[in-house]
Amino acid sequence: MIEEGDRIAVGVSGKDSITLLIALAQLQKFFDKKFYLEAITLTLGLGDIDLDFAKKLCEKIGVNYTIKETDIGKIVFEERREKNPCSLCANMRRGALHNTTKELGCNKVALGHHKDDVIETFMLSLLYEGRLHTFSPIAFLDRKEVYIIRPLILTSEMEIKEFVEANEIIPIDNPCPVE
Incomplete structure (x- = not known):
């Protein structure tokens, strides 16, 4: 799953992904294969979100933290006015995460x-x-x-x-x- 020289982006959004980020940062310390970590949070353009905990955590564990601003919320709720928005939103978030992953060289x-x-x-x-x-x-x-x-x-x-x-x-x- 993790190989020597991997550049791994962790999509940080909630409890599960923050737990994953901490676990991977700990693994880096003793795992025989060296790898790089990058944390990414996507904003949906739906108002302010508090990213202080994630920022401080990334600083503490020595992981670069990228916040990618998107208009996904505006597209889903204002332009498309989806009756069942979750599927479109999930697909757009995945696409934005994958694109950001590549942009960061991961x-x-x-x-x-x-x-x-x-x-x-x-x-x-x-x-x-x-x-x-x-x-x-x-x-x-x-x-x-x-x-x-x-x-x-x-x-x-x-x-x-x-x-x-x-x-x-x-x-x-x-x-x-x-x-």
Whole structure:
């Protein structure tokens, strides 16, 4: 999943991804393969968000932090006026994250998906699509020439919650009007 010389972007948005960033920063200290970390937060253009905790954390652990301003919220809610905006928003956020990953010279993007996400995706796929499918721990995106990795895929949501509480992690508030 992580190879010598990898440049890994971590999409930082909430508890799971902040936990992932901390775990990867700790792994860097003793892992036999050297890799670089870059933290990325996308803004959706839906108002101010408090990024102080993420900024201070990145400074403390020595990880460069990029904040990418986007108009995704404006496009989804004002221009397109989607009745069911979540799918379009998710696709646009993924695209913006992958593009930013490439702009920063990273070859992999690490996402904070965990074991419970795998199970939920599997069940939703079964119920709504009639197929047995979920996401993979490692995937290559041909068009972007970037790998997606999910290092927390064997970690339960409960384990992440316990880590968050023990380390007093403050997630980035999501200004989405749907949530």
